[in-house]
Amino acid sequence: MGDFSSLGLSDWLVKQCKQLGINKATPVQENCMPAILEGRDCMGCAKTGSGKTAAFVLPVLQKLSEDPYGIFCLVLTPTRELAYQIAEQFRVLGKPLGLRECIIVGGMDMVAQALDLSNQPHVVVATPGRLADHIRSSNTFSMKKIKFLILDEADRLLEQGCTDFTKDLEVILGVLPAKRQTLLFSATLTDTLQELKNIALNKPYFWESKSETRTVEELDQRYILTPEKVKDAYLVHLIQTFTDEHDDWSIIIFTNTCKNCQILTMMLREFHFPTISLHSMMKQKQRFANLAKFKASVYKILIATDVASRGLDIPTVQVVINHNTPGLPKLYIHRVGRTARAGRNGVSITLVTQYDIHLVHSIEGQTQTKLKEYPVEEKEVHKILTQVNVTRRKCEIKLESTDFDEKKEINKRKQLILEGKDPDLEAKRKAELEKIRKEKKRFKLKIQESIQKQKHSQQKSQAKRQQKKKAAEATV
Numbered sequence: 471m472g473d474f475s476s477l478g479l480s481d482w483l484v485k486q487c488k489q490l491g492i493n494k495a496t497p498v499q500e501n502c503m504p505a506i507l508e509g510r511d512c513m514g515c516a517k518t519g520s521g522k523t524a525a526f527v528l529p530v531l532q533k534l535s536e537d538p539y540g541i542f543c544l545v546l547t548p549t550r551e552l553a554y555q556i557a558e559q560f561r562v563l564g565k566p567l568g569l570r571e572c573i574i575v576g577g578m579d580m581v582a583q584a585l586d587l588s589n590q591p592h593v594v595v596a597t598p599g600r601l602a603d604h605i606r607s608s609n610t611f612s613m614k615k616i617k618f619l620i621l622d623e624a625d626r627l628l629e630q631g632c633t634d635f636t637k638d639l640e641v642i643l644g645v646l647p648a649k650r651q652t653l654l655f656s657a658t659l660t661d662t663l664q665e666l667k668n669i670a671l672n673k674p675y676f677w678e679s680k681s682e683t684r685t686v687e688e689l690d691q692r693y694i695l696t697p698e699k700v701k702d703a704y705l706v707h708l709i710q711t712f713t714d715e716h717d718d719w720s721i722i723i724f725t726n727t728c729k730n731c732q733i734l735t736m737m738l739r740e741f742h743f744p745t746i747s748l749h750s751m752m753k754q755k756q757r758f759a760n761l762a763k764f765k766a767s768v769y770k771i772l773i774a775t776d777v778a779s780r781g782l783d784i785p786t787v788q789v790v791i792n793h794n795t796p797g798l799p800k801l802y803i804h805r806v807g808r809t810a811r812a813g814r815n816g817v818s819i820t821l822v823t824q825y826d827i828h829l830v831h832s833i834e835g836q837t838q839t840k841l842k843e844y845p846v847e848e849k850e851v852h853k854i855l856t857q858v859n860v861t862r863r864k865c866e867i868k869l870e871s872t873d874f875d876e877k878k879e880i881n882k883r884k885q886l887i888l889e890g891k892d893p894d895l896e897a898k899r900k901a902e903l904e905k906i907r908k909e910k911k912r913f914k915l916k917i918q919e920s921i922q923k924q925k926h927s928q929q930k931s932q933a934k935r936q937q938k939k940k941a942a943e944a945t946v
């Protein structure tokens with residue numbers, strides 16, 4: 471690891487880093503910072519928890535101190551919680567500058583944000599949707615002079631997942647100056663390299679950590695093979711064991727849906743585990759409050775959807791449990807990367823059903839790491855199986871009596887309206903697409919069946935012919 475002064479940082483910044491216990495640059499910082507300070511576009515790909523945030527925050531602060539004005543830098547990030555975390559790094563490291571930063575994310579007061587933007591902050595940290603809304607609806611701020619555009623978790627911002635940022639990005643890029651420095655960072659940058667290169671304008675400096683594996687060595691990666699209906703019993707057993715053995719451990723449990731997140735939280739609370747949740751169907755203020763309580767170790771267990779899988783830096787997290795096996799290796803890399811950060815140790819345990827084994831193989835292929843089986847006393851799990859399943863069912867019934875599903879439907883409709891679509895037309899379109907998909911599937915099956923039949927009858931007649939031939943040969 472390198473010395474910060476030798477990388478071109480001013481003394482005040484080096485001092486600021488020291489105060490935060492950041493004494494030597496990590497490889498991503500050592501390699502990317504000089505290129506950024508030289509004025510080059512940069513793409514940095516390094517493992518989770520390797521200090522990518524400081525790799526862009528520090529050079530931006532250095533340049534800002536040489537020529538301070540607002541708005542100097544725009545950082546885009548896929549989740550609201552991550553925006554707050556990045557803004558905090560800017561605020562802490564940039565304190566001696568009297569840095570003014572502003573956070574523009576969905577779910578928070580738009581008027582207050584518009585006011586903040588009009589005060590020309592030095593740094594704006596935003597999620598694309600809300601910033602694009604401000605650009606569309608207001609002319610009280612300008613981004614025409616920004617010097618830096620940073621895309622943190624850049625591959626997520628550019629992929630077309632369940633939240634598609636591409637339209638909002640177009641709006642944002644449309645108001646930025648062509649002459650700027652563009653910096654892209656992620657632990658999984660290489661998967662969308664070409665799209666990313668199109669955003670970084672001037673032949674970017676590209677740096678990727680050289681390593682055979684894509685997860686950190688300090689992470690002990692495990693799996694438990696379990697039938698679907700025993701999964702929750704394993705989960706309860708694991709948490710009981712961890713909490714019995716360690717006072718200071720925090721655990722993140724990832725699951726696939728908001729509803730599952732809610733049910734598991736209710737269920738673990740029935741077992742008196744200090745559990746809190748984080749998912750996109752919660753009000754934003756509640757999301758922030760829950761995360762703050764988890765960070766402060768008021769609650770030791772956080773159950774989250776993938777809204778928490780990227781970027782969050784919580785040093786007390788010792789264990790990540792995947793309640794479902796992630797469908798994409800990339801998702802797995804980010805989820806398990808919430809532990810074993812900045813050189814610390816951590817454990818990840820993935821619950822795998824017989825239907826997910828192929829997913830584990832593809833995770834192992836991409837990460838170049840073999841997951842090891844996590845030893846569990848099965849007898850202990852079976853002892854609590856009925857109690858756990860009854861408790862889960864009770865929680866499901868309790869949740870069904872609330873308006874959770876209804877809220878979900880309303881949220882979906884709201885989202886469609888915001889995207890300028892008619893929810894009823896969309897529902898009709900979806901139903902038609904589904905019909906076509908089913909038809910296609912039926913057709914495919916029919917063809918396969920008739921091919922199979924044809925093959926079968928060919929084989930039969932061939933066998934008959936051979937029999938006849940043999941009979942004829944025998945009579946001769």
Ligand SMILES: Nc1ncnc2c1ncn2[C@@H]1O[C@H](COP(=O)(O)OP(=O)(O)OP(=O)(O)O)[C@@H](O)[C@H]1O
Pocket residue numbers: 491492493494495496499516517518519520521522523524656657780781782783807811812
């Ligand atoms: N040079 C350094 N020395 C020691 N700790 C550091 C250094 N740079 C950053 N850190 C600390 O390492 C932790 C992880 O950093 P950061 O959140 O930037 O990781 P990341 O690479 O962005 O991870 P992810 O891919 O998960 O977003 C933070 O707590 C940060 O303060």
